[in-house]
Amino acid sequence: MSSVSSLPVESLNVSLGERSYPIHVGAGLLTSREHLLPYLAGRQVMIVTNEVIAPHYLHALKETLAGALDAPKEETLTGAELEIREVILPDGEATKTLSSVERIWDALLAAGFNRRCTLIALGGGVIGDMTGYAAASYQRGVAFIQIPTTLLAQVDSSVGGKTGVNHPRGKNMIGAFWQPRAVLVDTDTLTTLPPRELSAGLAEVIKYGLIWDLEFLAWLEANLGALRGIEEGAIRYAIRRSCEIKAEVVAEDETEQGVRALLNLGHTFGHAIEAHQGYGNWLHGEAVSAGMMMAARLSAQRGWLNEADVERVAAILCAADLPVTAPASMQAEDFLSRMRLDKKNVDSRLRLILLETLGRACIRDDTDPEQLERLLTDFPRT
Numbered sequence: 124m125s126s127v128s129s130l131p132v133e134s135l136n137v138s139l140g141e142r143s144y145p146i147h148v149g150a151g152l153l154t155s156r157e158h159l160l161p162y163l164a165g166r167q168v169m170i171v172t173n174e175v176i177a178p179h180y181l182h183a184l185k186e187t188l189a190g191a192l193d194a195p196k197e198e199t200l201t202g203a204e205l206e207i208r209e210v211i212l213p214d215g216e217a218t219k220t221l222s223s224v225e226r227i228w229d230a231l232l233a234a235g236f237n238r239r240c241t242l243i244a245l246g247g248g249v250i251g252d253m254t255g256y257a258a259a260s261y262q263r264g265v266a267f268i269q270i271p272t273t274l275l276a277q278v279d280s281s282v283g284g285k286t287g288v289n290h291p292r293g294k295n296m297i298g299a300f301w302q303p304r305a306v307l308v309d310t311d312t313l314t315t316l317p318p319r320e321l322s323a324g325l326a327e328v329i330k331y332g333l334i335w336d337l338e339f340l341a342w343l344e345a346n347l348g349a350l351r352g353i354e355e356g357a358i359r360y361a362i363r364r365s366c367e368i369k370a371e372v373v374a375e376d377e378t379e380q381g382v383r384a385l386l387n388l389g390h391t392f393g394h395a396i397e398a399h400q401g402y403g404n405w406l407h408g409e410a411v412s413a414g415m416m417m418a419a420r421l422s423a424q425r426g427w428l429n430e431a432d433v434e435r436v437a438a439i440l441c442a443a444d445l446p447v448t449a450p451a452s453m454q455a456e457d458f459l460s461r462m463r464l465d466k467k468n469v470d471s472r473l474r475l476i477l478l479e480t481l482g483r484a485c486i487r488d489d490t491d492p493e494q495l496e497r498l499l500t501d502f503p504r505t
């Protein structure tokens with residue numbers, strides 16, 4: 124794997140005191156020892172990936188770790204000193220379960236890995252969330268590094284330390300906050316990503332514009348073609364700006380006591396769609412897209428957005444080839460029964476992320492149940 128980009132690596136910081144960590148963004152980072160080795164806790168390294176990603180990137184990562192590439196003299200660890208193991212899981216959202224995490228625990232124990240081991244998540248959000256949870260729980264917590272390979276993971280799931288698995292009754296219901304030691308975003312990995320997955324990632328990028336930064340939303344509207352074509356400059360800017368926003372929010376509210384909930388625009392509706400349709404049938408980003416459309420429509424019903432704003436949300440999601448309607452098979456009660464389990468709810472009050480204007484979100488627990496039911500009944504289906 125070689126990179127043709129001449130853009131330098133860019134680095135941001137997630138400021139969390141002594142648990143602060145960098146996000147490095149650049150083409151070809153998978154082969155950069157200087158961006159990887161400093162974050163290993165010790166000699167034992169477990170790479171966790173899946174059957175789709177491994178053939179593309181596992182070899183390059185192992186070669187980087189093992190020092191097949193030239194190693195700078197000042198490095199303290201040489202490849203020969205590292206004990207590198209791997210776990211290759213099956214692919215897909217349906218595998219984001221406790222039994223997959225158990226396979227990671229088993230591999231760590233079989234290898235005799237101790238508390239100074241490091242887990243490396245090489246993959247999308249599913250691998251990242253499960254590896255993070257395995258790291259959070261193995262021997263009460265060990266180091267992990269995120270190497271996200273989907274756009275969604277590069278702009279969202281690899282940053283911020285939310286880790287965990289799904290439960291048949293609800294998305295991401297079992298988990299822990301556990302921050303990585305570093306996030307390495309190699310933009311070259313996007314070249315093998317299927318277009319549908321790229322679009323799913325764009326849903327989360329658009330989310331940042333909608334909740335936080337109207338100027339970024341306008342930039343996205345103007346640059347969607349370049350983003351869908353994975354043009355390096357455009358994709359790099361979108362990743363960097365998304366990570367900047369996420370880092371700012373996480374630094375302010377690591378465990379989602381307040382402002383971090385805004386990052387869940389569309390997710391309450393979206394998680395209901397994912398769970399109801401069967402994990403993996405609607406991609407996470409697709410479900411979030413339909414959910415953001417529902418949140419925009421509800422915000423308009425409350426008098427905050429106007430029709431032109433709602434049309435603008437629909438237009439950018441459609442331009443990213445994302446769904447703006449809900450599944451035909453879901454009735455209002457299918458949404459409501461899942462939404463009542465949402466992690467944001469306090470006592471039995473439903474809390475929703477809505478839009479006060481485009482570029483500014485709010486958390487509300489005062490949605491009129493009749494208005495919500497009307498939205499869920501009338502919202503277009505396909």
Ligand code: NAD
Nearest residue numbers: 175247248249250272273275276279280285312315316407
């Ligand atoms: P995913 O991990 O399932 O990856 C999508 C698909 O792309 C998979 O088939 C995967 O094998 C494949 N793939 C990954 N990288 C590839 C590459 N470079 N080339 C070719 N194929 C590649 O899905 P995702 O969209 O990355 O992540 C969705 C998950 O992330 C959901 O479970 C969601 O709940 C979670 N999530 C977590 C957070 C968080 O803060 N922790 C935030 C958002 C989403």
Ligand code: GLY
Nearest residue numbers: 283285383386387
């Ligand atoms: N994806 C939402 C969050 O990390 O809080």
